[in-house]
Amino acid sequence: MKYDFDRVIDRRGTCSAKWDGLLEAYGDEDVLPMPVADMDFRCPPAVIEALKKRAEHGIFGYANKPPSYFQAIVDWMLRRHGWQMEKDWLAHSPGVVPGLNLVVLALSHPGDKILVQSPVYYPFFNVIRNNGRQIVDSPLKVDDGRYAMDLEDLEGKFDPRVKMLILCSPNNPTGTVWATEDLIGVSEFCLRHHVTVVSDEIHSDLVYKGAKHTPTASLSPEFAQNTITFIAPSKTFNLPGLSTSVAIIPNPRLRDLYSNMLQNVGSGANVFGVVGLEAAYRYGEDWLEELLEYLGGNVDFLVSFVQERIPKVKVRRPQATYLMWLDCRGIGVDPASVQEFMVKRAKVGLNDGAAFGPGGVGFLRMNIACPRRVLEEGLRRIEEAVNSL
Ligand SMILES: Cc1ncc(COP(=O)(O)O)c(C=O)c1O
The missing domain is CATH 3.40.640.10 (Type I PLP-dependent aspartate aminotransferase-like (Major domain))
Structure with a gap:
């Protein structure tokens, strides 16, 4: 791989909606944020270079x-x-x-x-x-x-x-x-x-x-x-x-x-x-091709992890997007409270499926556009919380 999507980059203190608003969003700095649909990866180097050059102009x-x-x-x-x-x-x-x-x-x-x-x-x-x-x-x-x-x-x-x-x-x-x-x-x-x-x-x-x-x-x-x-x-x-x-x-x-x-x-x-x-x-095209490979690997990783270790959660491979749609109706928590359960018990921030319409009650949306190590950490936290019920 030419690009390093495994690198964990600290995004705190960068005016990041995902990483700098944890206290307001969850009342807890230790929650791992996996909702807001942006990625924890640097963008293509050519974009960074072009932006730097433009910034240098100063006007x-x-x-x-x-x-x-x-x-x-x-x-x-x-x-x-x-x-x-x-x-x-x-x-x-x-x-x-x-x-x-x-x-x-x-x-x-x-x-x-x-x-x-x-x-x-x-x-x-x-x-x-x-x-x-x-x-x-x-x-x-x-x-x-x-x-x-x-x-x-x-x-x-x-x-x-x-x-x-x-x-x-x-x-x-x-x-x-x-x-x-x-x-x-x-x-x-x-x-x-x-x-x-x-x-x-x-x-x-x-x-x-x-x-x-x-x-x-x-x-x-x-x-x-x-x-x-x-x-x-x-x-x-x-x-x-x-x-x-x-x-x-x-x-x-x-x-x-x-x-x-x-x-x-x-x-x-x-x-x-x-x-x-x-x-x-x-x-940016070659970067995108590698990104898709990497995200595909994250999808594979999540699907195997969930099927083997958190079987009460149901998940299907998406055809597109880095957003996973997790069916949590069978985990033994009131479907209206699954998002809160994940924040409080697993310390993982996810989107409440109910926001996406009535058919989303009991579902959670998880953003997997992050280094695999971070994804694994999020899944481990969910595993521990769900399997302790
Ligand atoms: C389907 C869809 N439309 C629009 C947006 C947001 O677009 P923008 O940030 O350009 O307003 C998102 C972000 O997640 C999205 O998923």
Whole structure:
């Protein structure tokens, strides 16, 4: 391996949301934090070099995006996902969640309905609810831990008040990569009912061997005209603190609505985000290949550990993401308290599955983007706490 993902790096005292907020989050500095979706790895050296060079300049005025920035995004999407896009389709987003808020504000009115498929990344609910729109949920079907879309249920949920569907592709928290037929099904329903598809593809670069992500909008020119896609280098290269992501909007009308809303908010680009994104997409690919190998090893390690040593917890290999979806309904703790149990008894911080929708009660989401030694420590703590019940 060219890159050292085994190295344990102390992140305390670096303004880290994950490592510097333990007392506020858990009331205990000794809790091992494995919730917030960033990685405990250094990003690609080429990105660090580019950021250092830019920092050395010393003037941090308002940012402009050079043509090479847009070209790096277009090239990345073609190389990694086979989607040929135009530079004109690209709009800035100061983060995917801010981008989702802008889309909701630009394309719907208070009281309108927005579809989601739970369990799903919980800020989707906040984006809808906090902007005064109504959540319509079409829960995923689950069979022996495998999640699938319920297209029959979904079709029954459309009515004239539904304006948008927010899709999580691949799905966080279950790590599901959607089959092309599902993406076509969803997109066709939405076209038929004049509902815009907002496809959050932030995890699309973090797909394991054997699965293949397809950008929803790449499936047909008609779908492209009806879809707003969000991508970002943030999960892929561990750059979320640079607050830079991309909205891909082939439809000029939707693009104008979005861009006007962005302008109203007055959100410009972050100069380090511009430099970091371009360096990552241009020079970060071999790093990403090694990262995926390493994360795949962490998945293997966790699955064997849990099956052999904590069999009351059920887990399935994710097809994508560094987030594991642990079914803790059988450990003998009230499903509503499993997160608290892990904090208090195991001293491990995990996300409460209930936040991701009603089907998540009794589940925990665990971030395994850390050196294997740290993962092992987290699993040992969970083993001891669960097996002592
Ligand atoms: C599906 C999904 N969308 C968006 C985000 C957050 O994106 P950002 O930090 O760019 O707002 C996350 C972070 O975990 C995520 O999992």
